[in-house]
Amino acid sequence: MQNRFNIPREVINKKELLQPGVLSCQGCGASLAMKLALMGLGERTVVVIPASCWGIIVGIWPYSTLTLPVIHAPFATAAVTASGIRAAFDIRGEKNVVVMAWAGDGGTFDIGIQSLSGAAERNDDILYVCYDNEAYMNTGIQRSSATPAGAWTSTTPIGAVKEEPKKDLEKIMQGHNIPYIATASVAYPDDVIEKFKKARGIKGTRFIHLLSPCPPGWRIDSAKSIQVTRMATQAKVFPIYEIANGKYKINVRPERSLSVKEYLKVQGRFRQIPENMVAAAQQLADRKWEELAQLAGND
Amino acid sequence: MKQVIKGNHAVALGVKLSRVQVISAYPITPQTTIVEELSEMCAHGELDSKFIKVESEHSALAALMGAASDGVRTFTATSSHGLLLMHEVLHWVAGARLPIVLANVNRAVGPGWNIWADQSDSLSQRDTGWIQIYCESNQEVLDCVIMAFRLAEKALLPVMLCFDGFFLSHTSEIVDVPKRTQVDKFLPPYQPEFKLDLNDPRMFGGIIGPEYYYEERFVMHQDSLNTLDEYLKVCKDFSETFGRKYDLIETYRSNDAELIVVTAGTITSVARIAVDRLREAGKKVGLMKVCMFRPVPVEPWQNTLGKASKVVVIDRNLTAGLGGVFASEIQAALYSMENRPTIFPVVAGLGGRDVTPEDVEAVVKSALTGDKPADRPIFWGLKQ
The missing domain is CATH 3.40.50.920 (Rossmann fold)
Known part of the structure; x- marks a missing residue:
C-alpha cells in the first residue's frame, strides 16, 4: 500500500457524479467523502440519505448536486429504506444497481442501528456507508456514541467532557457475518476509491465506515482538515482495515507514528481533556492496534 | 368462489389477488396470521412477491417507502403498538405521496396490555394524511384491499384499512372470493409517473423551505378531498365487475x-x-x-x-x-x-x-x- 497520494487512474470513474454547489462548510470531509465514493462506484447507483448533514449538503429543492436518483429518508431508516429499494429493483428484474445508504454517525451508531442490524442480519444486498464526523454535527455538535472520550461537544460541555470511548461499530457489524466491512478515511483517498470499487462487486450487505472531519465540530482550521484526519490514522486512533468474508487486512500502514496525545492536542475539542483520559485513549489505541494486527495475521 | 374464512385470511387473499410486489411486515397480535399466510404464499410461489421480514414496524413501513418509491405495489399489516411505532413513517409516506396499502387490525393500546378490539389505535393516526376505511365484515375486508390499491394508485395517497381484532380477524364468515382474471381487469399494474429511475435521476423528499412547503401540503389536502369522488368511481366500477356495492x-x-x-x-x-x-x-x-x-x-x-x-x-x-x-x-x-x-x-x-x-x-x-x-x-x- 502506498503511503502517499497515488490514486490508480484506471479505477476512477471518469464521469463526475457530484456536481458543484454542495452546501457543505469549508474543509468538510463529508462532501469529499461522497466525491471519492462515487469515483469508485460510478453510475447505476441509488443514494438513500437519512437526516444528516448530507440531507442539506446535497442541495435544497428543486436542486440536487447528485446526478443519481436520491431519496431522503426518516432518520432511523437509512438501511431498511435501501433494503426496500433493493427488493423493488429485484422484483422488477433491473440488474447491476448499487443501492447505497449514506448516513452520518448519528444515523448509524445511534438512532439507525436497529434498522442497520436488521438489514445486515438479513444480508440484504445494500452498501451501507457511515460517514463519521464523530458527533451530531448537523444539529450543532452534540455527542453521539461515535464521539471519542475526552471530546467537548455542546452536550458534553467543559467540565463534563465525554467519558465513554467511541463505540466499536466494526465489531458489531462483524457479529452479523456480512461479506464486507471496511474502515476508510478521506485523508487516504486512493484507499477510499478502491474500497468502493471493491464493494460494488460484492453481493450482500457491505459496510464502509468513513472517517470524515468536521472543522467546526472538531475545532480545527478548515485548511488543516485533511492533515488532522491523517493524524488519526497515524496515531492508530482510526486504523484503516477491512474484513472481507471474515478475513482481516490492515490496508494502511501509517507513514509515521504519532502518539495519541499529538493527535488530540491539535484539535480544540480536546482542549479540556484530562491527562488520565489521554493515557486511557493511548491504551485503547495500542490495544486495538495489537488486536487488529493479530487478527490480520500480524504482518 | 364462496369460502368460509377469517378476516386475516381475507386480507391475505386480497393481497394475493392484487399481485402485490413487495411486502414488509412485523408480527403483532391479532394481525399475526396475515404475516404467516403471506409468508406461506410467497414460500410456495402462490404470490410472486418479495417479503422483507424486518425487525420492527418502523422498518416495515420504511422498507415499503423505499420500494414504493421505486414504483412497485406494496403492502403491510399491523395493529395497535405496531401502528404507533410506524407513526413517523406514516406521515412520511403520505407526504411522499406513496400508494402503500396497510391493513390495521384494530386493537387496544397499552398499558395494561390488551389485545382486543378498540379503534383508538388507527383513530389516533387520523392526522397522518392516510385515507382511512373502516370495515364491518370479512367480505368487505377482502373487497376493500383490492379497491384500496385502485384508489391509492389513482390518488397517490396511502390507504389504511381498519377492521376489528378478533371480531373479524379471527372469526370465520362466508366470503365470495373474486376470480383472479376479474381482479386483473379491475386492478391493472401500478405504473407511476415518477420513480427512482436510473435513466432519469431525480431527488425525492429533500429540503423544502417555507416558500413551497405550504402549497405542497395544500395540494395534498386537495388531492385527499378529491379521493371522495374517486372512491365513488372505484366503488361503481367494483360493483359492475363483482356485483357488490360499497360507498363512503x-x-x-x-x-x-x-x-x-x-x-x-x-x-x-x-x-x-x-x-x-x-x-x-x-x-x-x-x-x-x-x-x-x-x-x-x-x-x-x-x-x-x-x-x-x-x-x-x-x-x-x-x-x-x-x-x-x-x-x-x-x-x-x-x-x-x-x-x-x-x-x-x-x-x-x-x-x-x-x-x-x-x-x-x-x-x-x-x-x-x-x-x-x-x-x-x-x-x-x-x-x-
Whole structure:
C-alpha cells in the first residue's frame, strides 16, 4: 500500500457524479467523502440519505448536486429504506444497481442501528456507508456514541467532557457475518476509491465506515482538515482495515507514528481533556492496534 | 368462489389477488396470521412477491417507502403498538405521496396490555394524511384491499384499512372470493409517473423551505378531498365487475328515521339488530355506518344525518379528555347546518368489551326520551 497520494487512474470513474454547489462548510470531509465514493462506484447507483448533514449538503429543492436518483429518508431508516429499494429493483428484474445508504454517525451508531442490524442480519444486498464526523454535527455538535472520550461537544460541555470511548461499530457489524466491512478515511483517498470499487462487486450487505472531519465540530482550521484526519490514522486512533468474508487486512500502514496525545492536542475539542483520559485513549489505541494486527495475521 | 374464512385470511387473499410486489411486515397480535399466510404464499410461489421480514414496524413501513418509491405495489399489516411505532413513517409516506396499502387490525393500546378490539389505535393516526376505511365484515375486508390499491394508485395517497381484532380477524364468515382474471381487469399494474429511475435521476423528499412547503401540503389536502369522488368511481366500477356495492357511508332504514345510530366496524352488525327490534317496537330508528373516515365525507354525513332530529354516535375508542373520535368529528362536520340534529355521544366496548344489541337498544331508548345530551359522552356499561 502506498503511503502517499497515488490514486490508480484506471479505477476512477471518469464521469463526475457530484456536481458543484454542495452546501457543505469549508474543509468538510463529508462532501469529499461522497466525491471519492462515487469515483469508485460510478453510475447505476441509488443514494438513500437519512437526516444528516448530507440531507442539506446535497442541495435544497428543486436542486440536487447528485446526478443519481436520491431519496431522503426518516432518520432511523437509512438501511431498511435501501433494503426496500433493493427488493423493488429485484422484483422488477433491473440488474447491476448499487443501492447505497449514506448516513452520518448519528444515523448509524445511534438512532439507525436497529434498522442497520436488521438489514445486515438479513444480508440484504445494500452498501451501507457511515460517514463519521464523530458527533451530531448537523444539529450543532452534540455527542453521539461515535464521539471519542475526552471530546467537548455542546452536550458534553467543559467540565463534563465525554467519558465513554467511541463505540466499536466494526465489531458489531462483524457479529452479523456480512461479506464486507471496511474502515476508510478521506485523508487516504486512493484507499477510499478502491474500497468502493471493491464493494460494488460484492453481493450482500457491505459496510464502509468513513472517517470524515468536521472543522467546526472538531475545532480545527478548515485548511488543516485533511492533515488532522491523517493524524488519526497515524496515531492508530482510526486504523484503516477491512474484513472481507471474515478475513482481516490492515490496508494502511501509517507513514509515521504519532502518539495519541499529538493527535488530540491539535484539535480544540480536546482542549479540556484530562491527562488520565489521554493515557486511557493511548491504551485503547495500542490495544486495538495489537488486536487488529493479530487478527490480520500480524504482518 | 364462496369460502368460509377469517378476516386475516381475507386480507391475505386480497393481497394475493392484487399481485402485490413487495411486502414488509412485523408480527403483532391479532394481525399475526396475515404475516404467516403471506409468508406461506410467497414460500410456495402462490404470490410472486418479495417479503422483507424486518425487525420492527418502523422498518416495515420504511422498507415499503423505499420500494414504493421505486414504483412497485406494496403492502403491510399491523395493529395497535405496531401502528404507533410506524407513526413517523406514516406521515412520511403520505407526504411522499406513496400508494402503500396497510391493513390495521384494530386493537387496544397499552398499558395494561390488551389485545382486543378498540379503534383508538388507527383513530389516533387520523392526522397522518392516510385515507382511512373502516370495515364491518370479512367480505368487505377482502373487497376493500383490492379497491384500496385502485384508489391509492389513482390518488397517490396511502390507504389504511381498519377492521376489528378478533371480531373479524379471527372469526370465520362466508366470503365470495373474486376470480383472479376479474381482479386483473379491475386492478391493472401500478405504473407511476415518477420513480427512482436510473435513466432519469431525480431527488425525492429533500429540503423544502417555507416558500413551497405550504402549497405542497395544500395540494395534498386537495388531492385527499378529491379521493371522495374517486372512491365513488372505484366503488361503481367494483360493483359492475363483482356485483357488490360499497360507498363512503352505508345506511340502514335511515330514510324516515327520527333517530340515527352511527357506528364504525363490527358494532354496526350489532346495531343493525337493535334497529330492527326498535322498528318492530314502532320506533323510527335508522343506522349510518362510517366507511371512509379520511378524507371526511362531510356531505353524505350531513345529507343522511340532517334528516333525523337525533343522532347517537357509538365510539369504540377514546381520546382521553374529549371522548369518542367519531362523535367529535361528526359534531364538527354537522355544525355548519342550520337544522342540525342533536348529537348524543356514547363511548362503549373499549378494550374488546362486548357491545350487545341490548346495549345499543338501551342507549337509543335513553336518547329517544332525553331532550338534551350531556355535555360529555355517556360511558355505557361502566362497572361501578
